[in-house]
Amino acid sequence: MRNRARHAVLALTGAALVGAPLLLAVSPASAAGAPGVINVHRDGPAKSLPFTAGRDGEAVISFAASAPGVSWARKGAESAVVAISVDGRHVTDLVVPSSEPVARSLGLGHVGPGEHEVTLRFAKGSAPAARRVTLQRPRVQVPSGGADAVALRHAPIVVGRTGWPLGDPYQNATTDTPLVAWHETRPAAAPGHRIIEYSVVWSNEDGGTDSPALMARWGRTTDIEWVYRVEVDESGARVDDTAVYQAPMHMTLKFRGRYEGDHPVLQTCTSNNNMCDVISPKPPLRFLLDASRTRPDGRAREVVMDREPWTYRIAAQEMIREGKIETPSDPATLEVGDQRTYLFVEFAKKTGSPTGSGSVPGVALGVRLKDDPSALYRSDHDQPTWSIDRDGAVATTVELPEGTAVSDIAAIEALRRPTGAGDNGAPATVTSINRGFFLDDSYLPQPSSIGWKGSVTVTQEKPSAVVWRP
Structure with missing residues (x-):
């Protein structure tokens, strides 16, 4: 304006x-x-x-x-x-x-x-x-x-x-x-x-x-x-x-x-x-x-x-028309499901200095739900190259069971994952979650109801850590 x-x-x-x-x-x-x-x-x-x-x-x-x-x-x-x-x-x-x-x-x-x-x-x-x-x-x-x-x-x-x-x-x-x-x-x-x-x-x-x-x-x-x-x-x-x-x-x-x-x-x-x-x-x-x-x-x-x-x-809509959406949606598969089942998250991260040789670590996000906190839904679907190795503010999505709302989330975790062969030992630090939302029935973003600022570091020795709880 x-x-x-x-x-x-x-x-x-x-x-x-x-x-x-x-x-x-x-x-x-x-x-x-x-x-x-x-x-x-x-x-x-x-x-x-x-x-x-x-x-x-x-x-x-x-x-x-x-x-x-x-x-x-x-x-x-x-x-x-x-x-x-x-x-x-x-x-x-x-x-x-x-x-x-x-x-x-x-x-x-x-x-x-x-x-x-x-x-x-x-x-x-x-x-x-x-x-x-x-x-x-x-x-x-x-x-x-x-x-x-x-x-x-x-x-x-x-x-x-x-x-x-x-x-x-x-x-x-x-x-x-x-x-x-x-x-x-x-x-x-x-x-x-x-x-x-x-x-x-x-x-x-x-x-x-x-x-x-x-x-x-x-x-x-x-x-x-x-x-x-x-x-x-x-x-x-x-x-x-x-x-x-x-x-x-x-x-x-x-x-x-x-x-x-x-x-x-x-x-x-x-x-x-x-x-x-x-x-x-x-x-x-x-x-x-x-x-x-x-x-x-x-x-x-x-x-x-x-x-x-x-x-x-x-x-x-383009994904639907071109037949690129899995039906029914299943978070356990690699295919893209109904985009209304995804948590859309923007977070900020930085990678520290390596301590050895090997691939750079990326960071994925994991979501645990209140009704079954033992299950971990990963943004990278456990694929090494799907974790995020670039620094700064980045965006990802986490596929969740149909009908999940923000109120169902128990925790969001940072997950450190080497992106290729070996591991150079560098730590990764998450410093914020800038927004998190689901799409509504019309595929439009709902207001963000997730935000956090701080400092959480994941390492070779401790590859996961909670960054947000409701």
Whole structure:
């Protein structure tokens, strides 16, 4: 909300103007429907949203988007697609995977002073069941300057995965769709310069780490990847030859592709959502996500999903539709069960100095329940490579019997486990549990009711210790 207060806001007739000075003014709404609502129909005309910009800037459009009859969980009803243009130029696409309104925010690119028009068109790639997209409370914002404006200025345009020259050119309308983006900054070596790194959350990954390992090591079935990184100077301008991107095989390569303004154009070109800077001919889908927000210091990347709860539901629905969920769920097996049976936990850890040779230890979490405290449910399912060896704030999940609630938990334990051959003897210390929750019946996160700060160390001699009790 602090960032929004620095924005000038464009709203349709009947919505309030927020922020000052006023940089955008709306013309009378030209879209049919209730005030503050735009309906875009299959086989219907494009709808327009005119606005006047008071100065140069990167624009963002936001709304609550829904598509009656659509469900990301159901084949043939996955999503509706809306193509969004500014002054006749195709800027971004919107994939709407829900019949319920979901708050969304997309970049519109650079706009100059004067009158402009956003055009919204029902697009190819939409599922057969999709007939209409409803956008409630649409508005355009332009940052008044500062970090938000710079972050928007350099945000990547992510072209959809097409499987070119063969395959479905609209893949991201049904699988591995980009959901949200954010940026992080750090100082560069040159005084006054900064490094900006952009990351994206996809609904899943069709390749790469398998789903059970994702749940154990990352606490999710979405895919989260950094996409693009660049150095900017004091004025926010790109420093030549500093742009890099995450290429196939997770390599970091120099960006040699084209820009639209300061936006690099990249394409999702692998089944695990790595990028290429060479774009396939005429790709139909492109995504300029609003990357103006950042991640809170000291928190895991998954907290970005926590503040966009709908991403958990989309992730679960894709797993169901693609047949990746075990039925009935069984915590004793390695397969991913109903995600509503998992405790989603974020905790912080650090690894001490090794005392010998061998593999680095990871930490898993174990849960004991009040009705049977002798049973230990492990986040790593007793698989050595599924424990977490990275330090800092990390996320994991623990699969529990169906119907388990936080009130049923007797204790949460830290479990030290070498990740490979041998054991280098390093201790591991858990310093906090930042949140813990279950998903509700609608696959949305319930409020966190687990939190703890302290210091619990597990060693070769004492490989487990309780870190939380109710």
